[in-house]
Amino acid sequence: MQPLHVYTVVPKLPEKLLPLKTLASNLYFSWQHEIEEFFAQIDRELWEKSEHNPVWFLNHLPQSTLEELGEDEFFLDRLSTIAAGFEKYLSKRSPMTGLDALESGPVVAYFSAEYGIAQCLPVYSGGLGVLAGDHLKSASDLNIPLVGIGLCYQRGFFRQYLTHDGWQQERYQANDFEQMPLSAVLDEDGLPLKVRFQMQGSPLYFRVWRADVGRVPLFLMDTNISENTPERRELTSQLYGGDLEMRLMQEYLLGIGGIKALEAMGLSPRVIHMNEGHSAFAGLERIRVLMEDRHLSFEAALELVAQSSVFTTHTPVPAGNDRFSPELMAKYFQEYSADLGLSWKVFLALGRENTRDDAEHFCMTILALRLSRFNNGVSRLHGKVSRKMWANVWPQYPEEDVPITWVTNGIHFPTWVAPEMSVLYDRFLGQSWREDPDCERVGEKFGSIPDIELWRAHERLRERLVDFVRRRLQQQIISRGGRSWELEAADNVLNPEALTIGFARRFASYKRAYLLLKDDDRLKRLVTDPARPVQFIFAGKAHPRDNEGKKIIQELISLCQSPESRASMVFLEDYDMQVARYLVQGCDIWLNNPRRPLEACGTSGMKAMANGVLNLSTLDGWWDEAWSPDNSVGWAIGNAEEYDDVEYQDFVESQTLYNILEKDVIPLFYDRVQGSFPRRWVQKMKQALKTLGPVFNGHRMVEEYSKRAYLPANISYGKLSAGGYRPVMDLADWRMNLLTHWGGLDIRNVQCVTAHEMFVGENLEVSAEVKVEGLGIQDIRVEIYTGPLDHTGKFANRSTFAMSPDERTADGWYIYRGKAMPMATGKFGFTVRILPHHPLLRDAHSLGLIFWADNPGPKLQG
Ligand SMILES: *Cc1c(COP(=O)(O)O)cnc(C)c1O
Numbered sequence: 001m002q003p004l005h006v007y008t009v010v011p012k013l014p015e016k017l018l019p020l021k022t023l024a025s026n027l028y029f030s031w032q033h034e035i036e037e038f039f040a041q042i043d044r045e046l047w048e049k050s051e052h053n054p055v056w057f058l059n060h061l062p063q064s065t066l067e068e069l070g071e072d073e074f075f076l077d078r079l080s081t082i083a084a085g086f087e088k089y090l091s092k093r094s095p096m097t098g099l100d101a102l103e104s105g106p107v108v109a110y111f112s113a114e115y116g117i118a119q120c121l122p123v124y125s126g127g128l129g130v131l132a133g134d135h136l137k138s139a140s141d142l143n144i145p146l147v148g149i150g151l152c153y154q155r156g157f158f159r160q161y162l163t164h165d166g167w168q169q170e171r172y173q174a175n176d177f178e179q180m181p182l183s184a185v186l187d188e189d190g191l192p193l194k195v196r197f198q199m200q201g202s203p204l205y206f207r208v209w210r211a212d213v214g215r216v217p218l219f220l221m222d223t224n225i226s227e228n229t230p231e232r233r234e235l236t237s238q239l240y241g242g243d244l245e246m247r248l249m250q251e252y253l254l255g256i257g258g259i260k261a262l263e264a265m266g267l268s269p270r271v272i273h274m275n276e277g278h279s280a281f282a283g284l285e286r287i288r289v290l291m292e293d294r295h296l297s298f299e300a301a302l303e304l305v306a307q308s309s310v311f312t313t314h315t316p317v318p319a320g321n322d323r324f325s326p327e328l329m330a331k332y333f334q335e336y337s338a339d340l341g342l343s344w345k346v347f348l349a350l351g352r353e354n355t356r357d358d359a360e361h362f363c364m365t366i367l368a369l370r371l372s373r374f375n376n377g378v379s380r381l382h383g384k385v386s387r388k389m390w391a392n393v394w395p396q397y398p399e400e401d402v403p404i405t406w407v408t409n410g411i412h413f414p415t416w417v418a419p420e421m422s423v424l425y426d427r428f429l430g431q432s433w434r435e436d437p438d439c440e441r442v443g444e445k446f447g448s449i450p451d452i453e454l455w456r457a458h459e460r461l462r463e464r465l466v467d468f469v470r471r472r473l474q475q476q477i478i479s480r481g482g483r484s485w486e487l488e489a490a491d492n493v494l495n496p497e498a499l500t501i502g503f504a505r506r507f508a509s510y511k512r513a514y515l516l517l518k519d520d521d522r523l524k525r526l527v528t529d530p531a532r533p534v535q536f537i538f539a540g541k542a543h544p545r546d547n548e549g550k551k552i553i554q555e556l557i558s559l560c561q562s563p564e565s566r567a568s569m570v571f572l573e574d575y576d577m578q579v580a581r582y583l584v585q586g587c588d589i590w591l592n593n594p595r596r597p598l599e600a601c602g603t604s605g606m607k608a609m610a611n612g613v614l615n616l617s618t619l620d621g622w623w624d625e626a627w628s629p630d631n632s633v634g635w636a637i638g639n640a641e642e643y644d645d646v647e648y649q650d651f652v653e654s655q656t657l658y659n660i661l662e663k664d665v666i667p668l669f670y671d672r673v674q675g676s677f678p679r680r681w682v683q684k685m686k687q688a689l690k691t692l693g694p695v696f697n698g699h700r701m702v703e704e705y706s707k708r709a710y711l712p713a714n715i716s717y718g719k720l721s722a723g724g725y726r727p728v729m730d731l732a733d734w735r736m737n738l739l740t741h742w743g744g745l746d747i748r749n750v751q752c753v754t755a756h757e758m759f760v761g762e763n764l765e766v767s768a769e770v771k772v773e774g775l776g777i778q779d780i781r782v783e784i785y786t787g788p789l790d791h792t793g794k795f796a797n798r799s800t801f802a803m804s805p806d807e808r809t810a811d812g813w814y815i816y817r818g819k820a821m822p823m824a825t826g827k828f829g830f831t832v833r834i835l836p837h838h839p840l841l842r843d844a845h846s847l848g849l850i851f852w853a854d855n856p857g858p859k860l861q862g
Contacts, residue, residue: 008178010059014070019083024054025181026212028086030118031137031414033422038082042069052578053120056179090215093143098711101145102270108146108710109269110135111258111279113250114157114239115150117213119578121180122156122173123220125239126506126541127603128314130577131378132275133213134412134603138698140214141414141435144706147267149258149279151250152177152209152220154237160541160574164480166557168542168550172238177222182209185219185265194227195264199252200332204232206253208261219265221257245331248324251364252332255281259289270717271710273310274372277322277364283309283371284350288339294725298341300732302371304725307842308717310709311372312407313365314600316385317510323361353392369393373716373843374709375404378601381624382406385597394848400798403845407708408622409601410701413437413693416607418585420457424449437693438700446689451682458588458612458685463496465586469537469570470494476573493567498533499669501616502587502608504575507542507549510598514552516591517559518654526661527568532670534661535568537583539575584608589665592617593657595649596624596642606696609634612685616665618653626692633688635660716842731840734779735847738836744773745780747853748813750832764820766803768832768853769813777805777814781837781844784820786830795829803832 013021029035039054040047043061050057069075099107110132116124117133124130132148139146158170185208187193196203205227211218223235235249259282262269272282283305290301315321326348337347349355350370351362369375369390377383383406387399394402414434417425425433429445436442473490476482494500505511516523516536526534538556542549553571560569572579584590590608592599592615599621606622609615615634617623627636637656643649671678694700720728753765766784782805787798803818822828832853835844 008059011061011063011066013058014066016070016076017066017079019079020058023083023086024058025183026086026214027117027121027181028089028212028214029054031412032086033419035082035086037419038078051120052118053180055181056120056176059179099145099706099714102268105267106145106147106269107714108144108271108273109149109258109262109267110139110146110273110275111149111254111282112275113151113254113278115148115218116577117211117218118181119576121182121211122175122576123150123153123239124577125157127601128276130580131409131603134410134415134698135275135702136213136216136218137412137415138410138702140216141412142699142702142706143215144702144710146216147262147269148213148216148218149254149261150218150220151236151239151254152182152222153239154222154224155239155241157239158541158544161479162476162553162557162571162573166554166561166571168553170544177209182211182220184208185210193264194225195221195257195260196227197257197260199249199256201335204228204235204253204257206236206257206261208265219261221253221261223253244324245328247322248328248332251278251322252281255279255283256285258282259285263289271308271310271713273312273705273710274368275312276314277311277368280311280364280368280371283368284336284340287371288336291340296725296729297732299735300725300728303732303735304717304720304728306371306373306846307720308713309372310374310376310705310713311368312376312378313368313386313390313404314378315365316377316382316389316598316600318389322364324364325361326358329362365390366393369404373403373846374713376709377404377406378409379622379625380406380408381597381621382600385600394845397845397848397850398795398798400795401845401850403843405708407701407704408625408696409603409606410438410695410697410699411603411606411610412698413610416581416584417610418457418461418581420460421585421611424453424457436699437697438695438703440694443690443694446686446693449686451679451686452677454612454685455677455682459497461586461611462500462588463586465500465537465582466494466496468582468586469572472572472579473570489566493570494535494537495533495568498535498568499589499666500587501534501536501589501591502583502613503536503591504539504572504580504583505592505604507540507546507552509548510595512593512595512650513538513540513556515593515650515654515657517555518650519658520559522658523559524564526658526666527565532666533568534666535570537570537572537587539572539579539583541575580604580607584613585611587613588669589613590615590617592620592623593637593653594618594620595646596620596638596640606692609688609692609696612689614681614684614688616657616660622696626696631687631691632684633691634684635664712842716840719840727840731838734838738775738779738847738849741774742836742849742851744771744775745834745851746771746813747832747834747851750853752830760823760825761821764822764830765817766820766830766832767815767817768803769809770805770816770834771813779837781835782816782818783833783835784818784830785833786820786822786828788822788824789827789829793829799823 023035039057047057112132114124114129115132116130136148155172155174158172161169184192192207194205194207196205205225206221206223207225209220209222224233274280286305287301290296337344348362351367352360354360377386386404387402391399391402428449429442433442470491474487477486477490507513542553557571559565560571584604584607590605590613592605596618597620602621605615618637619640638653668681669678671680748769750768770782782803784801785798787795790796801818801820803816805814805816807815834851836847836849
């Protein structure tokens with residue numbers, strides 16, 4: 001029989017312990033070791049069992065324990081100190097924002113399909129989610145008026161376990177939201193808020209859970225309520241589960257539902273940040289609302305939305321970008337496109353590279369690029385890769401002008417730095433490393449930590465890691481019914497003093513976990529050297545449908561179980577934030593060898609760096625901009641080559657990897673000549689902290705987004721919507737007019753006053769005659785486009801210099817003149833071009849129009 005009602009019985013918290021509840025209901029504890037440790041000390045075993053979930057933990061403490069604690073003066077004293085610290089954090093003014101909250105609340109809504117904030121809120125799968133979590137935490141520290149929007153997955157991402165023969169199995173664990181640091185968002189009557197909107201012509205309902213990430217609220221949508229049909233209740237059941245249609249429905253909910261949720265909660269942030277293309281439908285919904293409520297045209301609404309949107313792309317692998325067939329799109333968006341006043345073809349063109357190709361699938365990344373005027377990749381290299389990858393969205397554009405920039409990812413230091421290191425940093429750097437880690441002065445202070453103290457702290461972390469690995473291995477063995485000798489052996493794996501190399505990440509093929517296995521014998525020689533022992537710890541999940549990835553895991557495990565390497569190579573099951581923490585804190589070397597340029601950024605290496613762990617990596621993602629031949633912050637595998645023959649590349653790079661290990665890493669680690677610890681190694685640790693610490697952290701990242709993206713977007717929104725939206729309507733009209741008359745432009749008689757050969761530092765003087773028919777000279781910007789040429793005679797890169805009109809010819813053409821100064825020597829070229837210009841246009845490239853002097857190309861885009 002099914003019960004009519006379900007209810008939960010929880011222990012009664014004595015009055016004096018109420019602050020415990022406050023601490024438990026905010027995820028602040030996930031980056032305040034002190035709070036986490038405070039919970040753990042109450043009952044360490046139960047804390048572990050709770051998977052570090054303070055709400056579940058409090059609900060499962062025996063009433064008697066609570067009564068005792070309520071009488072324990074010492075405990076109450078600490079509780080009030082910790083609670084006061086938390087209050088202080090919440091009320092603290094920020095060191096810098098420049099963004100002030102609106103009367104109606106937050107300015108920025110951050111959209112992401114996943115969030116990795118803490119172990120106990122498993123709504124993440126990997127790097128993208130953890131990055132989103134770190135973004136919210138840094139935004140909280142910096143007091144940025146931002147809220148997060150996401151989905152509340154009933155079953156989250158899968159847990160990994162392995163069979164006897166090393167084959168990955170997946171297990172899905174149901175989340176009990178009532179027992180998590182979440183609270184239901186209520187409506188005006190104090191009842192759980194239920195939001196209703198349309199999907200496929202029928203109503204879809206969801207409720208909203210709120211997670212507090214310090215000062216930043218995160219709202220998670222949940223469709224598992226009785227108002228929905230059984231299929232629709234399943235919509236938020238699984239992260240990245242189900243088929244393509246499920247993916248589309250989830251993205252519909254995330255984007256369109258997300259905007260609805262904000263509205264239902266009375267929030268109207270002006271700026272939205274789409275973290276990856278999953279949420280790009282949010283832009284469409286904002287347009288639809290503006291058309292309906294403010295009676296804007298589609299063009300005006302799009303302009304306003306795009307200028308106040310920020311889009312971050314994360315995927316340099318084409319298959320990683322969501323694409324939906326026109327048929328599937330029609331099921332969900334045919335009516336919707338009519339609401340936007342668009343023909344079906346024009347609607348689909350929003351997500352197509354070639355807007356005339358009726359067969360092309362609808363791509364979320366392209367939609368996001370079109371609906372945002374600040375687009376970025378997540379490292380310098382990835383910015384470049386993205387400009388190339390999406391160049392077709394801006395036909396006839398030189399790659400370097402494709403409007404996709406980069407903001408390199410960063411990690412939230414307080415979350416990832418080990419308690420032992422935090423204590424050291426507190427002593428030698430002061431509190432500022434938590435609050436202002438991107439300050440250079442803080443970076444310098446890493447140098448003041450005494451070598452021996454840094455080394456001792458690091459050694460303790462390695463010991464803690466080894467201990468953790470042994471316990472985890474034993475649990476693994478027990479749960480798959482292993483034998484007793486295996487259990488005993490697990491107690492002796494790894495050597496707490498040996499050079500420890502960590503490799504943990506998704507088992508996607510471009511990450512090349514197999515690279516290290518290319519030469520079995522050479523690897524075995526390394527791990528069996530008694531004089532200079534080396535050991536490896538692996539972890540990571542393969543996608544449930546990725547059999548190749550699973551095979552690599554199996555191969556790795558079979559190696560880990562071979563008699564020679566059993567003691568020095570281990571594979572840990574179920575890589576998650578908890579495992580990641582131990583690994584990035586306790587290894588000596590963090591190994592990463594993706595196939596360049598397929599790693600967008602990578603953040604686990606930054607977590608390692610923050611703990612003084614040295615990186616050994618191919619020059620891909622962030623390491624391409626972090627490492628340089630003379631900064632001595634770690635090691636690079638190869639010289640940033642890209643190969644056509646991947647087999648050959650694997651061979652070369654695996655050889656390089658062994659060479660670096662044998663010739664550089666191992667000798668340096670075991671160089672104990674001048675005392676009991678490796679001084680030159682410690683120098684390198686400090687060098688990495690000093691050089692990379694101030695850059696590759698979340699505060700720098702969020703400040704960069706704030707200054708370069710959020711603030712300008714907010715200002716644009718204000719300007720364009722002022723006085724009843726007149727400016728954006730005018731801008732849309734201007735845009736239409738420009739598109740109509742662009743064909744009337746022409747350039748002739750481009751002349752260079754300067755001699756054929758010139759000296760560095762001399763000006764190149766250029767003049768050109770420009771015809772501006774149907775437009776005014778205020779509508780355009782004429783510029784010199786100049787740069788060094790490569791061996792094929794093409795521009796290797798470029799600078800632009802404005803030209804201005806000073807005369808007219810007898811037949812009415814304007815004579816423009818300008819000067820350019822090449823900053824280097826070599827073979828240069830130049831040409832002249834025209835771009836649109838309007839004071840309210842945030843990005844001259846957003847119209848997709850360029851008129852070139854020598855090669856005008858097609859006159860209109862699309
Ligand atoms: C940091 C982190 C990642 C991302 O690391 P990469 O370097 O991008 O592979 C993935 N999973 C977990 C659990 C993490 O903590």
